[in-house]
Amino acid sequence: MFNYWRRSLSARLWVSSVATLTVSLCIIAGLVTFSLMHFPPQTWQRDADMRFAQRVAAALVFDANGRPSAVKLDQSTAWLYSAAKADLMYRVLDDEGRILLSSQPEQHHEQWGNGDLSGAADTHRDMDIDTRPFDLVTIEVRRGDAWFFVQSAISADIRKELLGLKVRSIPWIVAWTLLIAVVTFGFTLTFTMRRVLRPLRQSSRAAALITPFNLQARLSSEGIPSEIQPLISAFNEVLSRLENGFIAQQAFLASAAHELQTPLTLIRGQIEMQPEIKDKDLLYREVDLMSRQVRQLLHLTEVSETQNFKVQEVDCVAVVEDAVRYLFRKAQAKHVTLKVETLAAPSPIIADPSALFILLKNLIENAINVTPVDGSVLVKVGETSISVNDSGYGINPEYLPFLFQRFWRAPDANHDGAGLGLAICREISSAHRWAITIAPLAIGTAFTLWFDSAATSATSVA
Structure with missing residues (x-):
């Protein structure tokens, strides 16, 4: 099983695709993590600093004269300004730079700087408060015809902590994203590969069904990927050459057998x-043996072509009795x-009754010979077998793989023959989708012809 998957095209494509995706995502994740860890925090925190100022501007409460009178922050933002007073501050100024509202005592404001703020709107400026670095964000707020300015100061320490909270969660987010992406891609790719390779599996099954009885069959190239179509075409060309060669071989056997019969x-x-010829019995024996081999060649040629069969409803018992009567004299002799x-x-x-007769005749004749x-030779007729x-x-168990091969004879055989009888039996049974099994007995051997091939369970099957 491991070797199958190791050589599998779909497994190789799946592994290479998933590995490529994993490596790509790891590289991207590494670059993101490297950027977060090595670029200055200001690069990633400036937008957050600006949002603090915007929250203060959105929370401004104006009096009847249109001037800011209070700042009503939401609960979480108010808690931050209260808990981190020394690191998070804001103040609201008018267009002349006068402080209207502030989260800090006035002694700190001189370190923020004063003066004309019209050119400082929507800007960031680095400054020091009590020798500690801060980022000062200034935005302008318009109320009617009046302009006001909101400034938010955030220390480098709290900016670093806030950035750390964001960055610390990123590796886990990246890891889970990577895992989910790889798993999802793997499952999706599995179904995709099965769909893409389905025509190849269908072609493989079609090729496995091609036998000498249907050499005219060809593999379909419909739905086959362009890269595989030359292989399908080459296989079909091989089938054509094989079919032509098989037809020529069958024609030669038939012609040779017919030409030899008359001489x-x-x-x-x-x-x-010619009465003067001596040892006539020996000559008769040799001529009869050659005639028998010619008849077997004719039978082999006929049963190798399914179109030669004329199927009909057949009484098995009647065919068995015909074969036994035909060989009765041989058994008696x-x-x-x-x-x-x-x-x-x-x-x-x-x-085909003639084909069934030839098959049974060969099996019974072989049984008589051995x-x-x-x-004694016993022919048993069952409901689904003979x-x-x-x-x-x-x-000999060593001979079992060769019994149904053409022209094969056991080295220790003591009877005449060309080694074609069982080969003919196999051709007939295969054409009818039957099966022949061989099973040892206490004395002798049982050759069984099964009309239901699914019921076979014996030593050797043809």
């Missing part, structure tokens, strides 16, 4: 007509007992 018949006829046992009345199936003299049980010596 073999003529050879057998010539042997029968080997002194092998051939029996049929119907365990349950099977329902008719939809299949069964010793005076042995089992052929021989009484031979069993199958």
Whole structure:
């Protein structure tokens, strides 16, 4: 599982995107924190200083003559001016510089400076009160035709503390923002990647369904990203070449089998007509073996093309009985007992009766070949399966992966054959979506044809 995700394109894109976002946000957060920590506090506090003066101006109460008579601050601002008297001060002046209202005793005012304030409106000025640095903010207030000035003085110490309260919370805000952004981006990217890669998964599933029986199928390029379309096109071209090669191979096998059938018949006829030929039985055996191999090649060619099948409703028991009658003489010649046992009345199936006959004939014939003299072959017909049980010596487990390969024969086989019988069985069962299983018995082996492939549970499945 780990190796799968390590090689996964979506996982790589997800990790790289999230890592890029995380690094970018960390850099931004670092720059913000660096700026807050290293730039002068005045840069970040001047707007707050101006707001203190604006609060005082907004809290002015004017008398009937239009002159400021009192300052009614809100509770929090009034508490600040009361608790930090030595660090936070204000005064209100008229246009001639006379002090009308003040939060401090008069002895401090001479250090604030007096004179014409018309040019000092909306300005900041650094000054010292009792040798302590302050920021003096001056704003003008108009009442009718009269002009008044509000000045607010804030010490460097309290400005630093106020700024510290803001700055201390920023790293946590940045950290939580970073975490939420990364998590949200990660979840969003997951769904986005699934949507973007959906056409690739569909193409992958479509490619997995392509078999020798549907080589004419092609992968659709609809919805495929432009970067992947050349790969889809190349894969479809490979399928075309493979289809053409498969058609040529099937045509060659069919042609070769047809061309060999007639000469073999003529050879057998010539042997029968010439009495002077010795060891006729040996020659007949070889000619019959070659004829059998030619017939198997023809069968293999026919069953490899699904359009050759003519499906209809088939009675399994009748086909089994036909196959047993066909091979009865072969079993009798080997002194092998051939029996049929119907365990349950099977329902008719939809299949090609000739193909089913060939499949059962090959399984029964193989069972007769491997069964010793005076042995028995039992064909069991069930509701969803047909089992052929021989009484031979069993199958070497090492041979199981190769049994259904074309032209493969066991090294210790003691009967004639070309190694095509089980390959033909596999082609027929695959075309009908059946399954063939192999299971060892106490004596011999059971080959079972399952019409319901989901019910299989045996040693080997074809």
